[in-house]
Amino acid sequence: MSALAVLPAVAPSRPTLAVDLGAVAANVRTFAALNPLLAVVKADGFGHGAADVARTALAHGATGLGVTSIDEAFALRDHGIDAPVLSWLNPVDADWEGAAGAGVEVAVPSLEHLLAQPPGARVHLHLDVDMARDGAAPAEWLALCGAARRLERAGALEVVGLMGHLGCADEPDHPANATARTRFAWGLETARAAGLRPRVRHLAATSATLTDPRTHHTLSRVGAGLVGIDPSRTTALRPALTLTAPLVTLREVRPGTPVGYGHTWVADRRTTLGLLPVGYADGLPRLASGRGEVWVSGRRRPLVGRISMDMAVVDLGDTPARPGDPVTVFGPGDAGEPTVREWADWADTIEHEVATGLGSRLHRTTVATPLRSLA
C-alpha cells in the first residue's frame, strides 16, 4: 500500500504535508540491519518532524539519536524522549552544563571546547578526516587526545566516543574516501596510544553505511537514509513525504495569455489553468519555475510561470478537475506522481534541501503505511 492510499479520501481542505512513519520504520530497519544505528534527527528530522522520526527510529532498532545543536537535544527531551543523544556542533560557550544535566553527550572539536566541559560531561572527540570543516584539524588531534585523557584520569569527564565524517561518501569510488578512512584509523590509533578507550567509534553516515563496510567501526550516524534519501543512489529506500494541495480556482485562458510574475510563460493555445495555494514560502523551490510538475487526476501536469511566494499555477490542459480537487505536488512516486528527488533535480539541488526547506505554514500530519520488506 502506498502513502497515497492512506491519505484522507476526502479532498484536503488545505496544503498538507503527510509524513509516512511506516516508510521511516522500514528505512530504519534497513540501516539497523547493517550496523548499530545512531538516528540523526537534526533540522527537525530533515523536515519530517524530529520527535516523530526519533520515536520511530528508537522503536525499530536505533540505539541513540544525533542532532547538531544542544537546543535540538533539549527539544527531544522536552518531548519526553530519554534515549542517548549526541550533539556535535556548538559554540565554545554553549550550555554544556545543561547538556550534561540532561544526559546529552557532546562532540568536542577543539581544546577550547574540551576545557569548557563541566564535571560529568560525556564527550566524543571529533576528528576532521577530510573536509576542513567541523572536527579538530589533524595537527591538533594529538594534543586534544592527550588533554582529554588527563581530564578523564582526573575524573573530570568521560571520553565515550571518537568520530569523523566523510566528505565524498556519496561517490563511493572517490579516492578521497580511502584517504579519509586511513586518517580516521590514524586518529583512533593516536587516541589509543594516549590511553583513551572510548565505547564507540563512528565515521559512516547514510552513504558509507550503505556502500562501504570498512567505514562501519562500531556505529553509524544516519539521517538522510531514515527519511528515504540515499545520496549514493545505490539503494531503494522509501521516501516518506507526500505534499498535497487543493485547487483553489480554475480558469480558461486564450492563446497569448501571460501567466504569473514577469510573464515568463505565455499560453500558446486555449487551456485551463489551476491555482495551487503553495509557493516558495512553503518550500517549493522558485528555481523549479518552468520545470516543476504536479499530479492531478492521475496525470502529470506542468507548473507554468514563476512559482510565487504563496501560490503556483498548473496548466491543466484538458485534465478533468474541479475547484477543491487534491493535487499531489510530490509523493513516494508509486502512482507516477513527482518525487522530492525530481523536485530537487528541477531546482538544481539535493533532496535534503527540499525536505528541510518545507515551510511551517503547511498543515502537517503523519500516516503509517504497514511495514514491508524492500525489494
Ligand SMILES: *Cc1c(COP(=O)(O)O)cnc(C)c1O
Ligand atoms: C548530518 C550528519 C550526519 C548524517 O548524515 P546523512 O548523510 O544525512 O546520514 C552524520 N554525521 C554528521 C556529523 C552530520 O553532520
